[in-house]
Amino acid sequence: MRFRLTPRETSFYDLFAISADNVLSGSKLLMELLAAEPATRVEIADRMRAAEHAGDDATHAIFHQLNSSFITPFDREDIYRLASRLDDIMDFMEEAVDLVVLYELQELPKGVAQQIEVLHRAAELTAEAMPHLRTMEHLNEYWIEVNRLENQADQIHRKLLAHLFNGTYEAIEVMKLKQVVDVLEEAADAFEAVANTVETIVVKES
Amino acid sequence: MRFRLTPRETSFYDLFAISADNVLSGSKLLMELLAAEPATRVEIADRMRAAEHAGDDATHAIFHQLNSSFITPFDREDIYRLASRLDDIMDFMEEAVDLVVLYELQELPKGVAQQIEVLHRAAELTAEAMPHLRTMEHLNEYWIEVNRLENQADQIHRKLLAHLFNGTYEAIEVMKLKQVVDVLEEAADAFEAVANTVETIVVKES
Amino acid sequence: MRFRLTPRETSFYDLFAISADNVLSGSKLLMELLAAEPATRVEIADRMRAAEHAGDDATHAIFHQLNSSFITPFDREDIYRLASRLDDIMDFMEEAVDLVVLYELQELPKGVAQQIEVLHRAAELTAEAMPHLRTMEHLNEYWIEVNRLENQADQIHRKLLAHLFNGTYEAIEVMKLKQVVDVLEEAADAFEAVANTVETIVVKES
Numbered sequence: 311m312r313f314r315l316t317p318r319e320t321s322f323y324d325l326f327a328i329s330a331d332n333v334l335s336g337s338k339l340l341m342e343l344l345a346a347e348p349a350t351r352v353e354i355a356d357r358m359r360a361a362e363h364a365g366d367d368a369t370h371a372i373f374h375q376l377n378s379s380f381i382t383p384f385d386r387e388d389i390y391r392l393a394s395r396l397d398d399i400m401d402f403m404e405e406a407v408d409l410v411v412l413y414e415l416q417e418l419p420k421g422v423a424q425q426i427e428v429l430h431r432a433a434e435l436t437a438e439a440m441p442h443l444r445t446m447e448h449l450n451e452y453w454i455e456v457n458r459l460e461n462q463a464d465q466i467h468r469k470l471l472a473h474l475f476n477g478t479y480e481a482i483e484v485m486k487l488k489q490v491v492d493v494l495e496e497a498a499d500a501f502e503a504v505a506n507t508v509e510t511i512v513v514k515e516s
Numbered sequence: 517m518r519f520r521l522t523p524r525e526t527s528f529y530d531l532f533a534i535s536a537d538n539v540l541s542g543s544k545l546l547m548e549l550l551a552a553e554p555a556t557r558v559e560i561a562d563r564m565r566a567a568e569h570a571g572d573d574a575t576h577a578i579f580h581q582l583n584s585s586f587i588t589p590f591d592r593e594d595i596y597r598l599a600s601r602l603d604d605i606m607d608f609m610e611e612a613v614d615l616v617v618l619y620e621l622q623e624l625p626k627g628v629a630q631q632i633e634v635l636h637r638a639a640e641l642t643a644e645a646m647p648h649l650r651t652m653e654h655l656n657e658y659w660i661e662v663n664r665l666e667n668q669a670d671q672i673h674r675k676l677l678a679h680l681f682n683g684t685y686e687a688i689e690v691m692k693l694k695q696v697v698d699v700l701e702e703a704a705d706a707f708e709a710v711a712n713t714v715e716t717i718v719v720k721e722s
Numbered sequence: 723m724r725f726r727l728t729p730r731e732t733s734f735y736d737l738f739a740i741s742a743d744n745v746l747s748g749s750k751l752l753m754e755l756l757a758a759e760p761a762t763r764v765e766i767a768d769r770m771r772a773a774e775h776a777g778d779d780a781t782h783a784i785f786h787q788l789n790s791s792f793i794t795p796f797d798r799e800d801i802y803r804l805a806s807r808l809d810d811i812m813d814f815m816e817e818a819v820d821l822v823v824l825y826e827l828q829e830l831p832k833g834v835a836q837q838i839e840v841l842h843r844a845a846e847l848t849a850e851a852m853p854h855l856r857t858m859e860h861l862n863e864y865w866i867e868v869n870r871l872e873n874q875a876d877q878i879h880r881k882l883l884a885h886l887f888n889g890t891y892e893a894i895e896v897m898k899l900k901q902v903v904d905v906l907e908e909a910a911d912a913f914e915a916v917a918n919t920v921e922t923i924v925v926k927e928s
Contacts, residue, residue: 377925387593387799412884472618481687481893485900488691513583593799678824687893694897719789 322375322383323444329368329396330433330440336361336403337433340426343407344418351411358407365400369393383443384511392511395503396436402497403429406490413486421470425494428463432456432501439508449512456505463498467491528581528589529650535574535602536639536646542567542609543639546632549613550624557617564613571606575599589649590717598717601709602642608703609635612696619692627676631700634669638662638707645714655718662711669704673697734787734795735856741780741808742845742852748773748815749845752838755819756830763823770819777812781805795855796923804923807915808848814909815841818902825898833882837906840875844868844913851920861924868917875910879903 339358346354372393376382382389410418439452470491474484545564552560578599582588588595616624645658676697680690751770758766784805788794794801822830851864882903886896 373922374925377922408880412880413887468614468618475619475688475692477688481691482887482889482896484688484691485893485896486887510579510583513580674820674824681825681894681898683894687897690894690897716785716789719786 322372322389323441325368325372325375326392326396326443327437327440329365329372329393330437332361332365332368333396333399333403334433334437336365336400337426337430339407340403341430343410344423344426348414348416351407355407355411358404362400362404365397369397385514388507388511388514392504392507395500395507398500399433399497399504402493402500406493406497409486409490409493413489415486415490418490419470419473419487421466421473422491422494424466425463425470425491425498428459428466429494429497429501432459432498435459436501436504443508443511446512446515449508453505453509456501460498460502463495467495467498528578528595529647531574531578531581532598532602532649533643533646535571535578535599536643538567538571538574539602539605539609540639540643542571542606543632543636545613546609547636549616550629550632554620554622557613561613561617564610568606568610571603575603591720594713594717594720598710598713601706601713604706605639605703605710608699608706612699612703615692615696615699619695621692621696624696625676625679625693627672627679628697628700630672631669631676631697631704634665634672635700635703635707638665638704641665642707642710645711649714649717652718652721655714659711659715662707666704666708669701673701673704734784734801735853737780737784737787738804738808738855739849739852741777741784741805742849744773744777744780745808745811745815746845746849748777748812749838749842751819752815753842755822756835756838760826760828763819767819767823770816774812774816777809781809797926800919800923800926804916804919807912807919810912811845811909811916814905814912818905818909821898821902821905825901827898827902830902831882831885831899833878833885834903834906836878837875837882837903837910840871840878841906841909841913844871844910847871848913848916855920855923858924858927861920865917865921868913872910872914875907879907879910 336358339354339361343351343354372389376386376389376393409415435452435455439449442448442452471488474487474491479487542564545560545567549557549560578595582592582595582599615621641658641661645655648654648658677694680693680697685693748770751766751773755763755766784801788798788801788805821827847864847867851861854860854864883900886899886903891899
């Protein structure tokens with residue numbers, strides 16, 4: 311038996327929605343990064359760091375709530391996993407921006423823009439999906455689509471690796487760029503992990 | 517109190533056996549890769565991808581069963597971990613083949629053959645061990661031997677790293693080969709993680 | 723209701739203290755590494771390997787105790803996580819020493835000394851904190867300070883990456899050094915994970 315609408319539990323839903331909205335803000339900053347002149351990237355990195363801190367606060371609030379709640383709207387381990395994976399996405403996105411600034415990368419390969427567009431679409435779907443955890447409806451489309459996006463991200467990532475190693479770039483440049491494309495791929499994987507956790511929650515409830 | 521032989525629980529055992537048999541098929545494909553001309557590697561990569569998808573199906577079936585079962589033959593977290601780690605092995609093996617094809621690597625260092633032979637032996641032992649989960653017998657030898665193989669894989673991996681960085685290879689080539697040998701080492705670690713999970717299950721039952 | 727002082731549970735506290743003391747021994751060996759001539763590094767690596775094995779034994783004892791205990795002093799998953807993260811720290815520290823020897827690195831960049839000093843301070847705090855798990859007192863200062871140290875380690879790591887890629891080093895040398903500084907950064911992250919697990923335990927108890 312579950313008690314869905316007590317104030318305490320409601321706030322889990324609110325906190326997940328806040329965390330996912332924050333991820334969406336992060337993905338918008340990645341889109342800005344693509345269009346930005348190298349000189350303005352530092353300012354974008356600052357805003358990304360602020361977004362990442364806001365995400366940490368949301369994650370921390372969920373863990374605190376989890377540790378002090380006797381009744382939870384779904385399994386504790388799933389709440390823990392969902393919050394952790396949302397937090398991972400922010401960490402990876404922030405790391406990507408940070409590396410671009412730190413290594414003073416100039417032009418980014420076209421595939422990086424494609425990676426970021428996929429991440430942005432996944433972020434939109436994730437932010438739309440979180441409020442549906444309350445009713446557990448309309449979540450199938452979400453996780454199917456995010457799994458499809460992750461496959462697409464995989465293909466883009468593979469092509470990028472082949473491109474980086476095809477002899478165009480010097481070894482040091484390959485190392486720098488590879489770190490960026492790998493961390494963006496990790497962000498895509500983390501979106502899929504969030505979607506799979508949501509699927510687990512829905513299956514248990516059905 | 518446990519109910520060992522109901523149909524529902526039986527299928528967990530069957531699913532783990534299917535998953536481990538699939539890992540064994542993957543390790544055979546790695547062995548084929550060693551003997552194959554570069555031109556035929558693409559076809560091996562295709563079959564590896566099919567094996568990896570079959571593995572995903574088995575993992576998914578275990579998770580679905582887990583989420584919809586009230587009684588499980590052993591602790592839920594151990595079932596989750598065992599299925600996840602078996603799935604990890606397939607992912608790492610598939611990634612190794614994929615990278616060899618993607619980077620159009622020509623001759624592989626001898627140590628790679630040694631890595632793959634150790635993985636194949638670990639896969640045979642794992643596939644033999646899974647059916648013993650039902651009776652919990654004869655599993656000691658299995659996990660001791662897999663831990664020994666993982667130590668051996670560690671030594672091979674270390675020697676390979678020293679070899680890659682000894683000045684024989686160009687930097688770009690080192691980067692490509694290092695990805696392959698590292699992911700094969702991760703596969704060896706994942707076999708050990710499977711064995712350690714089996715040990716945990718046996719200890720809890722005894 | 724909890725039974726804090728039975729012999730069985732007492733030994734969890736003892737085992738965590740042993741594991742953290744062992745981590746402190748490991749961090750002292752890292753400090754020795756900094757001062758050592760390259761020729762004496764092999765001997766330090768041998769002692770590090772012995773310390774890592776001692777850590778494995780402590781971890782194994784905790785898992786064995788966990789799997790065979792009906793009543794535990796705090797949540798099983800937190801005991802599992804705390805033991806695993808302490809074990810991770812030793813693994814990362816041992817890997818760092820191992821890589822320095824394996825790659826026959828000569829002079830290490832100054833930032834590496836800073837990384838190790840931060841790890842050593844975190845190890846001292848962690849070893850001091852573990853005995854306080856019994857009373858759950860004085861742990862706030864510990865985890866706040868370790869989180870601060872992890873931020874400091876992050877900054878040092880970032881500066882090291884910028885330094886490695888600034889054109890001073892050849893590509894192969896960058897790859898070798900990057901592995902060392904990355905694994906030391908992973909050790910810092912693992913100290914934070916230990917501290918966060920301790921915080922979780924304290925919050926649940928309060």
